[in-house]
Amino acid sequence: MPSNENVPSLSPDxxxxxxxxxxxxxxxxxxGAAGGAGQDPPSDRIAAVEELGEGYDQQFKRARELQARLFDAGLAWPSGPSDLGGRGLSREHDQVLDDLLAELDLPSREVLFVGLRIVAPAVDAHGGPELRKRTLPALHRAxxxxxxxxxxxxxxxxLAGVTTRAVRDGDDWILTGQKVWTSIAHLADVGEALVRTDPGTSRHGGLTMFLVDMHAPGVTVRPIRQMTGGVAFNEVFLDGVRVPDAHRIGAVGDGWRVAGTSLGSERNFMIGDDGPVSPYVLERLTAMVGRLDTAADPVLRQEIARAVAAIVAMRASADLPDGSWGHRLEPVSGSVLKMLMTRAVDGIAALAGEALGERAFTDRGERDTFAWSEFVLGAPALHIAGGTDEIQLNIIAQRGLGLPRPPKPATQPAAT
Known part of the structure; x- marks a missing residue:
């Protein structure tokens, strides 16, 4: 039974x-662990997107240690079924735990978010009993x-244009192709892979999802260094990688629906307290504006107002109970919230840039100055992560508002 069907037996309080x-x-x-949500990290860093820069191995180690302690105490996955390491509680209990972890001086678990917030929900909702039993406890324990x-x-x-192929070979599938912008692939043990199993059918209908062993023969991972200096992204080459059919997530040809589960969960994470507009970021923003005494500047007051309005709009919309969006927008509420999140991040980045000027990009040793450069440089990535702005706007327009698809460009007649 998927974890979201469990009935709570313990009050949230x-x-x-x-x-x-x-x-x-x-x-x-x-x-003193770097990256605790309730403290100022020694590096003074503020990031819109979690980067794995210098010293990330220690950050990663501490996050895994904390996750294992949570799991062994029955706190890693409150809404999960008890036979898979959960507590059989509600998603409200998950939020209670997230809120607590954000308040206390503990290591950030953001480096684990892909496995916990993207891969695990898909396996939980669509995986077979054996795959769920073998994978979910291990993911939630890190x-x-x-x-x-x-x-x-x-x-x-x-995304429906993926060309990585999977060909059936008895009880296995052979995967061949290339993936890119894969966060923490160089640290991963398993990868949730969307591939094409039937090139002869519709673009969406010919896709299937698999859980790939990242240590299997034929898997090659090459890190990509970003302009922020981080090494979170990678390109991954799959050269005849053999994957058991038992590691298929969902039915053959149902990969698009499985991907929707992962992407929806990712967007929900991005607007939460662990996301880019976290209480920690807002606390640092407020401290920066107050310390620089810039609030009297009329131009900056407008930037402050825009940033605050965007944050309030995102928070208020995220707090709406299910069913509040109406029958048209309810199915696309995740896309609306993702767009509100990127606008809030843009507002914060613009405010930091306006208030600090060159101090945001030249390290003079002043607190709340150069630390913002990573946030400003990382903000554009959020217009891509979880689905680009253009894709989200199309989803809202076509699936939510019922607007027609734009006409295809007219083909030019061949030259004679």
Whole structure:
């Protein structure tokens, strides 16, 4: 049974008390760990997108240690079924845990988010019983690290255009192709791969999802360094990689629907307290504006107002209960929230740039100055991650508002 069908047997308040007691009891083990949400990291860094730069191996190690402690205490996956390491509670209990972790001085788990927030939900919702049993506890304990093998050099925004092939060979499938912009692939044990199993049918109908062993023969990972200096992204080559049919997620030809589960979960994460517009980022933004005494500048006051309005709009929309969007927009609410999130991030980045000027990009050792360069440089990536702005706007227009698709460009007659 998928975890979202579990019935809560413990009130959120009682669960919070239990979780807080445990988290405070282990906080001393992680004291001073870089990246804790409730502290200022030693590097003074502020990021819109989690980057794996210098020292990421220690950050990654601490995140895995914390996740294992949470799992062993029954706190890693409150809404998960008890036979898979969960508690059989509700998604509200998941949020209670996330809120607590954001408040306390503990290592950030953001480096684990692909496995926890993208891969695991797809396996939980669409995987067979054996795949769920073998994979979900390991992902939620961080014994397995997951990555997302979706985008390709010729199919980024147009995800339905993927050309990586999977050909059936008995009880296995043989995968061949290339993926790109794969976060933490160089650290991952498994990858959720969207591939084409039937090139003769519709673009969406010929796709199937598999869980690939990233250590299998034929898998090659090459890191891509970003302009921020981080090495979170990779290109992945699949050269005749053999994947058991038992590792298929969902039915053959149902890969598009499985991908929708992963992408929807990713967008929900991006607007949450662990996302780019986190309470920590807002706290640092407020501190920066106050320290520089720039609020009296009329131009900056407008930037501040725009940033605050965008954040309030995103938060208010995210807090709407199910069914509040109306029958048209309810199915595309995730796309609306993703667009509101990118506007909020743009507002914060613009405000930081306007308030700091060159100090945002020249390191003079001043607090809340150069630290913002990583946020400003990383902000454009959020217009791509989780589906580009253009794709989200098309989804809202066509599926939500019922607007027609734009006409295809007229073909030019052949020259005579």
């Amino acid at each position: 009682a669960f919070r008390d239990e979780a807080e007691r445990f988290l405070r009891s282990i906080a001393g083990e992680f004291a 014994d397995l690290i997951g990555c997302q093998l979706f985008s390709e050099p010729g199919a980024g925004s147009d």
